[in-house]
Amino acid sequence: xxxxxxxxxxDAMRWEIPTSYRxxxxxxxxxxxxxxxxxxxxxxxxxxxxxxAATLPGLAGPVLVMPDVHQGYGFPIGGxxxxxxxxxxxxxxxxxxxxxxxxxxxxxxxxxxxxxxRLSDLATALDSNCPSGVGVSGSVHLNVKELxxxxxxxxxxxxxxxxxxxQDLLRTEENGCIAGAQPSAVSARxxxxxxxxxxxxxxxxxxxxxxxxxxxxxPDAADAMGLKEGALAVQIHCGSRGFGHQICSxxxxxxxxxxxxxGIRLPDRELVCAPLDSPEGKRYLAAMACAANFAFCNRQVLxxxxxxxxxxxxxxxxxxxxxxQVYDIAHNMGKIEEHEIGGKPTRVCxxxxxxxxxxxxxxKGLPDEYxxxxxxxxxxxxxxxxxxxxxxxxGSMALSYGSTCHGAGRVMSRRQAKREIWGExxxxxxxxxxxxxxxxxLPGLAEEAPQAYKDVDQVIDVVTxxxxxxxxxxxxxxxxxxx
Amino acid sequence: xxxxxxxxxxxxxxWAIRVRASDLQSLFELAAEGMVNLIGQxxxxxxxxxxxxTLQAADLETLLVxxxxxxxxxxxxxxxxxxxxxxxxxxxxxxxxxxxxxLAPELWKEIKAVTYHNLDVQQTTAGYEVSIxxxx
Numbered sequence: 065x066x067x068x069x070x071x072x073x074x075d076a077m078r079w080e081i082p083t084s085y086r087x088x089x090x091x092x093x094x095x096x097x098x099x100x101x102x103x104x105x106x107x108x109x110x111x112x113x114x115x116x117a118a119t120l121p122g123l124a125g126p127v128l129v130m131p132d133v134h135q136g137y138g139f140p141i142g143g144x145x146x147x148x149x150x151x152x153x154x155x156x157x158x159x160x161x162x163x164x165x166x167x168x169x170x171x172x173x174x175x176x177x178x179x180x181x182r183l184s185d186l187a188t189a190l191d192s193n194c195p196s197g198v199g200v201s202g203s204v205h206l207n208v209k210e211l212x213x214x215x216x217x218x219x220x221x222x223x224x225x226x227x228x229x230x231q232d233l234l235r236t237e238e239n240g241c242i243a244g245a246q247p248s249a250v251s252a253r254x255x256x257x258x259x260x261x262x263x264x265x266x267x268x269x270x271x272x273x274x275x276x277x278x279x280x281x282x283p284d285a286a287d288a289m290g291l292k293e294g295a296l297a298v299q300i301h302c303g304s305r306g307f308g309h310q311i312c313s314x315x316x317x318x319x320x321x322x323x324x325x326x327g328i329r330l331p332d333r334e335l336v337c338a339p340l341d342s343p344e345g346k347r348y349l350a351a352m353a354c355a356a357n358f359a360f361c362n363r364q365v366l367x368x369x370x371x372x373x374x375x376x377x378x379x380x381x382x383x384x385x386x387x388x389q390v391y392d393i394a395h396n397m398g399k400i401e402e403h404e405i406g407g408k409p410t411r412v413c414x415x416x417x418x419x420x421x422x423x424x425x426x427x428k429g430l431p432d433e434y435x436x437x438x439x440x441x442x443x444x445x446x447x448x449x450x451x452x453x454x455x456x457x458x459g460s461m462a463l464s465y466g467s468t469c470h471g472a473g474r475v476m477s478r479r480q481a482k483r484e485i486w487g488e489x490x491x492x493x494x495x496x497x498x499x500x501x502x503x504x505x506l507p508g509l510a511e512e513a514p515q516a517y518k519d520v521d522q523v524i525d526v527v528t529x530x531x532x533x534x535x536x537x538x539x540x541x542x543x544x545x546x547x
Numbered sequence: 548x549x550x551x552x553x554x555x556x557x558x559x560x561x562w563a564i565r566v567r568a569s570d571l572q573s574l575f576e577l578a579a580e581g582m583v584n585l586i587g588q589x590x591x592x593x594x595x596x597x598x599x600x601t602l603q604a605a606d607l608e609t610l611l612v613x614x615x616x617x618x619x620x621x622x623x624x625x626x627x628x629x630x631x632x633x634x635x636x637x638x639x640x641x642x643x644x645x646x647x648x649x650l651a652p653e654l655w656k657e658i659k660a661v662t663y664h665n666l667d668v669q670q671t672t673a674g675y676e677v678s679i680x681x682x683x
Contacts, residue, residue, distance in 0.1 A: 108559045135559040137664035137680045161660040161682045198586070198657040256624055267657035268683050306623050309659045309682075313616060316663060321605055333608070333663035477557040478683070508656050547657070 066111045068102065071095070077530035078463075080126070081115060088331065089118040095129040096464070096530050101522060104475055108135040110142070116331045117145055122152025122339070124412045125405045128464050130419050131526040132473030132518060136160075138334025141418035144467045147340070149400055149411040153328070154345050155337035156319065156352070158415040159398045161312040163352055164359035165270075165303030166237075166394040167442040168367055169453065170387035171290035172297060172374075176276045176542065178382055179296070186274060187500040187543040189373035194272055194366050195264045196547035197504035202263035204365060208255050211358075212247035214262070218357030222364040229389075232364060234431045236392040237421065240360040246350035251314050254351075258307030258358060263365035267504065267547030269512055270302040272370060273444075275451060275539035282536045285437040285455060289390045291537050298374075298387055299451060299539070300366050301444050303396065308355035315348045340413055352398060363392055390453070391440035395420045395470035403465050414465045422456030422468040422533055441533055443524065446472045446517035447509075447546070448494050451539045452524050459531030468533040469523050476516040485510040494544070503546040512546065553581035562658070562681045569674040571607075575614055575634040575642070578679060582615055583629045585681070586622075586656050593649045595630050600644045607639040608666045611677065614642060615661040626651050658683055 071079045074094065079102060081093040093114045097105060105111055110133045117139050118127045124146045133142030139158040147153050179186070195202055206214070214221045219240025222228040233240045247255075265272060275297045280286040291297060304311075319336035322344045323329075328337060338344040371387050378385040398415050405412070414421075423430070423439040430439055441454040449472070460466050476484075487506025490513050494501050503509040527533040551568040564581040568574035600617060604610035618629050628651035635643045664680040 110559070137561060137662040137682060141560055157662070161662075253620060257620070268659070310620075313660050317604075317609060317612065320609055320663070332665055334665075336663070474559050477559050478562055479555050479557055505656060511656070 066106065066115065068106065077526050081111070086115055089115060090121070091118050091123045092126045093118050093129060094126045096526055096532065097131045098522065098526050101131045101518065101526060104518060105129070105133050107475070110135045110140040113138065113140040114143055116335060117143060117158065119331055120145065120147065120153060120155060120335060120337060121328055122147045124148045124152065124410055128467065130469040131523045132418070132469045132471050134474045136417065138332050139417050142469065142473060143417050144419045144465055145415045146403065146405070146412035146465045147415070149413050150341035152340055152413060153337035154340050154348055154398055154413055155335055155415060156312050156315040156348055157334040157336065158417055159352065160396040160417045161309045162303035162396055163308035163312060163355035164394045165396040166359065166363065166392060167444055168300040168363045168392040169390040169442050170298040170367060170370065171390050172295055172387050173292070173384045174296045174378065174382050175294050176296055177294070179378060182377055182381060183274070183542055184500050186373065186377045187502050187545065189377045190272055190370060190543065191502040191545050193369040193373040194545060196266065196545060198267045198547070200264055201260040204262045206259045206262060208259065211255055211258055214358055214361045215245050215247040215250065215354035216357070217241055218360040219364045222361050227365045227368040232367065232389040235389045236360060237394055238429065240364065240392070242353040242356045244350055245353035245357055247354055249347040249351035250311055250354050254307050254310035254314065257310050258305065261305040261307060262362055263369060264305060265302050265366065265547050266305055267508060270547055271447065272366070272545040273299045273541050274543035275299060275541055277537055278540045279538045280536070282455070282534065285536045288433045288437065289440060289453070289536065290388045291390065291453065297539055298370055299442070299444055300363050300370065302363060302366065304355040304359035305362065307358050311351045311355045315351065319344065356394065356397060360392065391442060393420055393440070393442055401466065403461070412465070414467065416467055418470045419467045420470045421466055422460040423466045424456045424458045424461045441468055443469060443520065444471050445520035446514045447512050447544055448497065448499055448514045448541060449520055452520065453536040453539065454524070454527070454533040455536055457531060457534055460533060463530070464532045468527045472517040472520040472523060474516055475518050478511045481511045481513055481516040482507060485513045485515070499541050500543045509546060551577055553577045555585070556678065558680060562683050563678060565676070565678045567674065567676045571636050571675055572634045574668070574675045574677060575611060576632050578611060578615060578677070579618055579629055579632050582618065582658065582681065586658055587628055587651050595647045595649045597645060597647050600646055602642045604640050607668050608663065610640055610642055611668065612661045612663060612666070619658055619661070621648065622651060656683060
């Protein structure tokens with residue numbers, strides 16, 4: 065097991081595991097962490113998994129580990145790796161089964177104190193408008209032809225079909241549509257799973273939250289985003305549902321034989337990969353784009369349903385019940401980007417698994433109003449605790465392939481959480497704290513208890529001190545809808 | 548001979564089980580039972596349906612993943628959960644099974660995928676053993 069003395073400290077918030085630690089490492093592992101968060105990361109196998117990832121062929125620079133890291137399967141959650149494009153590899157498992165799992169934030173002009181008595185009704189309306197839970201179908205059933213349109217158009221499909229506004233798309237990563245999607249690269253099984261799941265939240269750690277904008281740290285950026293202290297905001301956290309899960313499963317299985325064809329040896333079968341310029345690699349990229357576009361569209365349809373729930377509950381009671389898109393960003397994705405590595409602009413495929421793109425000011429893909437500030441970064445905390453709105457920085461471009469953390473990060477196993485926390489007790493405690501909960505499964509609720517996660521404020525402290533993000537606002541939950 | 552067992556093991560973010568069995572057929576049957584116990588339960592007294600499954604894969608571990616994925620696919624697309632299975636391995640890469648399914652009215656948690664993380668079916672002096680990590 066890796067120990068702290070096996071690392072060298074790069075600066076106050078960065079640590080490095082050199083390639084000399086294990087002979088099959090091709091690049092170092094760099095960890096963004098405080099002393100305390102590093103100790104927590106040493107408590108599970110997450111750093112061992114990062115070391116395994118450092119053996120992937122074609123890496124252009126160090127494997128990075130964010131302060132919210134925790135043990136995943138193959139690649140750690142909170143890991144970032146950049147492979148040279150197109151000669152390097154792409155690894156579906158290093159992106160994750162929930163392709164384009166991500167977060168959308170909507171702002172409002174509704175003051176929380178104006179609607180406090182209506183929050184319980186709002187929770188009920190959100191719960192009934194936004195289907196959640198295991199095996200639940202959405203209100204939009206698609207035939208295969210329509211599903212394939214979503215694969216190609218992403219949120220553009222939602223705009224054409226009355227589920228979106230133009231500004232929603234402008235304020236979404238890649239305008240809600242990744243180029244290069246090819247539905248022919250997606251299996252019939254994935255399409256069968258995806259047809260009934262548009263506009264559904266799913267289960268697990270996915271949620272819709274109504275938050276209070278508790279504190280603003282960057283008034284100009286918050287103003288551009290429509291975030292006002294004391295007002296409500298809405299977060300939507302979910303991904304590509306069974307459609308994306310099936311696509312990843314299909315390609316992890318297919319790549320088991322591809323690695324043998326390409327002579328790639330790996331310490332863990334979950335890390336299987338193929339060269340980006342190989343037929344297998346190109347098909348995975350085309351299929352991954354389909355799942356990513358489905359996920360953008362899914363969060364867009366859920367945002368439409370959230371707007372309807374706000375209208376149903378608050379129309380006539382407040383002057384303006386509308387929700388305005390702040391941003392929508394993925395935290396499980398592979399993206400072809402250009403970064404300066406070793407002093408040279410280099411085209412790479414950045415694998416972010418439980419890590420968020422965090423591009424700095426002046427990035428061309430941002431809407432005009434965000435250009436001076438940088439890309440909004442949305443960091444959901446654990447249930448019942450704070451969430452954060454951050455900005456990408458020049459530091460994230462220089463140090464972390466334009467990436468930062470994605471959440472609080474788990475510290476307690478799901479088994480331990482189920483053993484130690486009783487779902488009904490937790491719900492009562494959260495309700496006593498003023499948080500209205502609607503949850504499909506009480507055991508599921510227990511697994512997502514706040515005490516199973518790291519302190520998100522500590523994670524934010526690390527990324528801001530390390531310079532790979534800056535603070536805009538802190539949000540605290542008032543309503544939580546969980547699958 | 549070993550006692551055939553399936554137990555949940557610690558994993559920070561996901562779910563994991565360890566399965567021990569005296570033969571491969573039992574290992575596959577127990578792995579399915581262990582997975583189903585994590586996600587929900589069949590409705591008591593509900594009528595069940597039986598159907599055959601045939602699977603082929605590149606290797607033993609992939610066959611195990613495909614078997615469990617097949618059950619998840621049926622669950623998600625038909626809302627039918629495994630009640631009982633009888634597995635017959637024609638070889639290490641080919642499986643015939645009979646599965647008994649029931650309506651799954653009460654599901655606790657979603658499994659997104661069966662992973663290959665450190666997946667290695669090991670032959671022991673007493674039979675077979677494998678640990679399986681599920682993405683949730």
